Amino acid sequence: MTSRTVKAIFLIAFSALSISVTAKNDHKNHTAKAAPAPPYAKRVDAMRFADDLAERRGLERAWVRRTIGQARLLREVPRLVLPPPKGAPKNWAAYRARFVEPVRIRAGLRFWQDNAQALARAEREYGVPAEIIIGILGVETLYGQHMGGYRVIDALATLSFDFPDAHPRAAERRAFFQRELEQFLTLMKRTGMDPLGPRGSYAGAMGLGQFMPSSWARWAVDFDGDGRIDLWRSAQDAIGSVANYFVGHGWTAGMATHYAVEFDAAHLQLDELLAPDILPTFSTARMAAMGAQVQGEGAQHAGPLALVELQNGGLPPSYVAGTENFYAVTRYNWSSYYAMAVIELGRAVAAARP
Template structure:
């Protein structure tokens, strides 16, 4: 175990050595310290003080072929963030979803204007990505806008602290606690392996409370699998290189099955006798052909009858349905709609991405 003074000395030395390696661009240590001081209270618990964390570090080092002292040093300098486990808990049961309220968080004049500027700066890169990957510019623009307002809000949590907190202190009352904790254990391993391989300082990057990084908010595993050096400068920089961001987001979608030229959704008309329980049972997973969709009382409009793939009936609730004007809205989601939900498992999220991209595109044309 280390004393607090020894931890701080080791942290300073390791940060200096890692920064000198510098193969991956990250925010400066000084900037991170200042921003973290504004967003987080003084840490109380270092994971070096936790026997379970040190055992994990030793096991990880053995599995990944990494220097054990380095892994122990990095995990040992992570601190417990007491607010993060609470942020992971789902809303209380009975909380009504509201699509109009959710949409208003992302579709607003500030974000649209920022999206126009992003599109104008990167017109050629967005066209190149569409040609190479088949992902339309408005989808990429929608993702980056919803995630971080085009880099304006990328998170103030130190990534290693967030990932360590969710690895060792995931809230046990979460309905999927075991699976989610295992997910974050893997993300912590991916993050440290990435840092060791590229020379990135693991103590420097800031991100979301879940450990997502950069303008597109990639988790470490997504960074490893899908982030690409799209500007050709020899490094991947999802914090500062909009070109790398665009190429990486498009590559992410292709990796999850994006089909070029396929629409994301169609308007739908529901018959009074529509078999709603059957239609909604698969949730966002496309499960019905156009014919079987129609046979169950859901008619995909605006060319949807000739859609060659599968549909999912997407329900967007608007609060308490018993109140007048709060009726749910519905669309017929395609396989490409489902691909967008691989970024965030939510039909509300996917529709916000689509709508923001469309609004920015309309503003560009106007």
Template sequence: MTLHTPSFGFKLALFLIAISAGAASAKDVKPLKVKVSARAGQAQGPLYATRADAMQFADDLASRRSLDPEWVRQAIGQSRFNPTVARLMQPPARAFVKNWRVYRSRFIDPVRIQAGVNFWQANRSTLARAEKEYGVPPEIIVGIIGVETIYGRDTGSFRVMDSLATLAFDFPSSHPRAQERSDYFKGEIEQFLTMESRRNADPFEPRGSYAGAMGMPQFMPSSWAKHAVDFDGDGSIDLWNSPADVIGSVASYFKAYGWQSGMPTHYPVRFDASRLDMDALMAPDILPTFGVASFTAKGAVLEGPALEHKGPLALVELLNGPDAPSYVAGTENFYVITRYNWSSYYAMSVIELGREVAARLAP
């Protein structure tokens, strides 16, 4: 497939990076005069055109993906280090006590619930079509989009190219998985530039989260490439402005990670103190591991439909600060939600927001 060379169109004079691969230095490069906004999402640091490692990566990427090498060099070279992005990726300075009630209150609020009602009402037929095609119920899709961006109200103000470049080439070394994360974001740059080239688009136009997530569902470039779908059938995928594409893409994502139609996300659970083996129950964390018989033999008490559950379960613990934790028995579908964001607190917020919205819609 022949790829078109995109026009940058971002009101910057084009420049040539007068370096050979792997031999860049500040004196070799004539940097662009970039007009930088004072908004929080705008980068303030130096251009990556001065970095030999970044330029070598650009050449390698262009070769791997059969992209125009000068265009890729310009895209990466005109990206800027964003100190805010680097700071937000730093591990917390001190440990904090998780609190499910506080976390929940950030997402289950009247404004977000009403916005969810409006979104569901406006897209009822599309949500039903997504459930029919992918098996993912409307309340889960509505919960995801609401938790992520309040249905498109806040999709992020960081220039995606700057965020991805900062995290690819300057991921904070204090992070315990710095090299692994740096490699991950290099892969995201590759996916993003491939996507922008195919769309003949300006790679400096998209804005997103500080990690480079984009659109109403906050898809990373790799998720966009793998799971986004043209659900409105207009010939393109638009996760910023097409609710249908967003709904279909979220459902596609969950289906790809193993969502099982009709399966609950979790069940209530209590404990029989006389035979409770909490260490064993907690050992797998949130990965569903125990059959019902094994789960209950370790002191977890289930009732009603939970006793008929056919798949594995996990004991999900939600800390409540100084108060007693909350617990649920998580199913494989609960675990699928955590593949969107690796947090049981996040998953429960998605579930409960969707339920609150659904309850408001009920006659």
């Protein structure tokens, strides 16, 4: 899961004196902003957490305290994890355009060509289509081009001990990142990696597929067979790990992700159909009785379905009938918009192949 901050720079002409004064002030302000935060070694709550973690995990207390103690607050990160303002319009067309676009499609073609054997093997062994894996890696990191530059230890410590109270689920999310910090340190100790070295997203996600530490510990695989797992440099490990993650979250080989749906306005019970959100709940017969008729092959779909709504700003929303495989894609990132972007990018790359 990645985030990009776009900074706008405006050049304003001043007199020579004004430029001189402004430059001095800007330098002073930049210096103040750039000054590193004090290390977490000075925080009582962080050191208490380190002691508890060491005891529960059977890790050397001094090593855990020293490692967490060297982490530093990333001042911009608490702001980045806050949800968008309530009422902010969602726009599927705009969201899609960020990911299903020529640069990403061309990069996906190159990645598929370079890793065709690994993708075919993953599809054969795990039942996850190559285009789904291609979609994930393209949306997450543009096939390894944007894996994040934050020290993972800093990101996880920041969100463990300085998660913003303004977040509506602050306590829950703070606990989540504390568990991820625990998993990260355990992983580093088990693999012998330097815990101050790995870099990733502002949330602590790592590698081509942006695995959180708990996902790495549970789902990452040594797909290239070199005796170690490297999700940063081994495309094969990333491919196999993404496929294994999907299988672990309920992926069913051969099942479509979604179907087209049309409404019978006279019988439509839209609120009831949308109530379960993206959780597959209704049979095709039940959906039809509620005014949503699944089209094509979907009419014979045997499993549960969800009516997925994709808002389009001021235009009418788009709707699809999502299967349990669509739901599996949302386990990577809990968003129907994300899942559709992954699916459509993968399809676009597949369609562009010779």
